[in-house]
Amino acid sequence: xxxxxxxxxxxxxDFIVEVIQMVSGLLLVLFLWTHMLFVAxxxxxxxxxxxxxxFMEKNYLLPAAIVFLVLVGGAHIGAxxxxxxxxxxxxKIVWKHAKxxxxxxxxxxxxxxxxxxxxxxxxxxxxxxxxxxxIDVIYSSGRIKHGFLVFYAVLLLLAEYHAxxxxxxxxxxxxxxxxxxxxxxxxxxxxxxxxxxxxxxWIFFTMGVHA
Amino acid sequence: xxxxELTFRIMRYNPDEPEKKPHLQEFHLxxxxxxxxxxxxxxxxxxxxxxxxxxFVCRASICGSCGMLVNGRxxxxxxxxxxxxxxxxxxxxxPVFKLLGDLSVDTGVWFRDMSFRTESWVHTxxxxxxxAPEKRMDxxxxxxxxxxxxxxxxxxxxxxxxxxxxxxxFIGAAGVNRVARFxxxxxxxxxxxxxxxxxxxxxxxxxxxxxxxxxxxxxxGVPLRDQLAYVxxxxxxxxxxxxxx
Numbered sequence: 001x002x003x004x005x006x007x008x009x010x011x012x013x014d015f016i017v018e019v020i021q022m023v024s025g026l027l028l029v030l031f032l033w034t035h036m037l038f039v040a041x042x043x044x045x046x047x048x049x050x051x052x053x054x055f056m057e058k059n060y061l062l063p064a065a066i067v068f069l070v071l072v073g074g075a076h077i078g079a080x081x082x083x084x085x086x087x088x089x090x091x092k093i094v095w096k097h098a099k100x101x102x103x104x105x106x107x108x109x110x111x112x113x114x115x116x117x118x119x120x121x122x123x124x125x126x127x128x129x130x131x132x133x134x135i136d137v138i139y140s141s142g143r144i145k146h147g148f149l150v151f152y153a154v155l156l157l158l159a160e161y162h163a164x165x166x167x168x169x170x171x172x173x174x175x176x177x178x179x180x181x182x183x184x185x186x187x188x189x190x191x192x193x194x195x196x197x198x199x200x201x202w203i204f205f206t207m208g209v210h211a
Numbered sequence: 212x213x214x215x216e217l218t219f220r221i222m223r224y225n226p227d228e229p230e231k232k233p234h235l236q237e238f239h240l241x242x243x244x245x246x247x248x249x250x251x252x253x254x255x256x257x258x259x260x261x262x263x264x265x266x267f268v269c270r271a272s273i274c275g276s277c278g279m280l281v282n283g284r285x286x287x288x289x290x291x292x293x294x295x296x297x298x299x300x301x302x303x304x305x306p307v308f309k310l311l312g313d314l315s316v317d318t319g320v321w322f323r324d325m326s327f328r329t330e331s332w333v334h335t336x337x338x339x340x341x342x343a344p345e346k347r348m349d350x351x352x353x354x355x356x357x358x359x360x361x362x363x364x365x366x367x368x369x370x371x372x373x374x375x376x377x378x379x380x381f382i383g384a385a386g387v388n389r390v391a392r393f394x395x396x397x398x399x400x401x402x403x404x405x406x407x408x409x410x411x412x413x414x415x416x417x418x419x420x421x422x423x424x425x426x427x428x429x430x431x432g433v434p435l436r437d438q439l440a441y442v443x444x445x446x447x448x449x450x451x452x453x454x455x456x
Contacts, residue, residue, distance in 0.1 A: 013412075015412075015447065019447075094373055100280065101280070103371065103422070172436065174443060175436065175441070
């Protein structure tokens, strides 16, 4: 062992970071799905959506969600950043490697890091807009009508893709489920989530048209 | 059957002539019934270019020396039949390992280093008595050990692994599979903690990001995903209970 390694020796560090990555990822997926269910309240009606939003505002659930996202999202980013090849030479190797070996799961990992970075940027905008713009049927539909439709459609697809691939990876790594069964289950969940999200977006968009 | 004219684009590179950049050279030959890449490469060397370098020993997927990228996929050349290939096939040497020339790589140095680092020998303080009858092992355990030992060290799992391609110290599926073999072995007296210090880190099982190209490409079908998950779970439990001495 070399001195610099002996001085900084912490045998559990890699294990702990791995656990942080997994737990924070799972919490974020849980958040995403809860979020989708909450916005889906518009499917019941405008009143349901507005009263849910009012309830969350009154009980400080919105700032709580932001604190949660900063802490858990921050932990997730801190943990996964070690996986993303940071040097240009390494980036070149992994992209060439993926093109060379024709392997779907290798591609999905590259997309995972790309979507992760994109989600970070889009989610910050989304949170800022929602915090300052407020959550309410009229505000939300107005936003979606006036320019944010594509933004939300992209964020929805990216988030669902990232979450689904991340979940797949966790189950594959720990060996809990058969792989093709996993593909199937996650595929169904993704289609449902994207379906709900798209429907909600469409409802808001048409509402915005009439308003 | 109409005989196909096959094209092979083979990487040519000689480390002794660094001024010549690596390039793909095209070869053509007529397909024959039952033809494998072993036959193709030997024919090319005998009839077209005696300087072509590649490795073969057993031509029966036992020795593990002919691992290469066949149209990008890491596999053994000897068990690849031309009838399963398109008209044009690209052959590249395995990445990660030291390139000796053309399709020939040195897997031996890598595997020896991995063996040392994973301490691939039975750790025991029992003194060996050559006259005593050998201790019997439960059949199920023996089979489990044998499953891991089927690895022929061809390096396909390493060449196909994105992590191994960028992290030179990562022991890969071959290394983790090796550790799994000793974990199952009742003669090995290493504690979970001792194993943890060897593989419970980024160079070991926690360096795996779960792309499973190893599992998808293993030419002898070692259940690498199960082995990786087995070691990961064991090391997680060791990490959880790990206490500072």
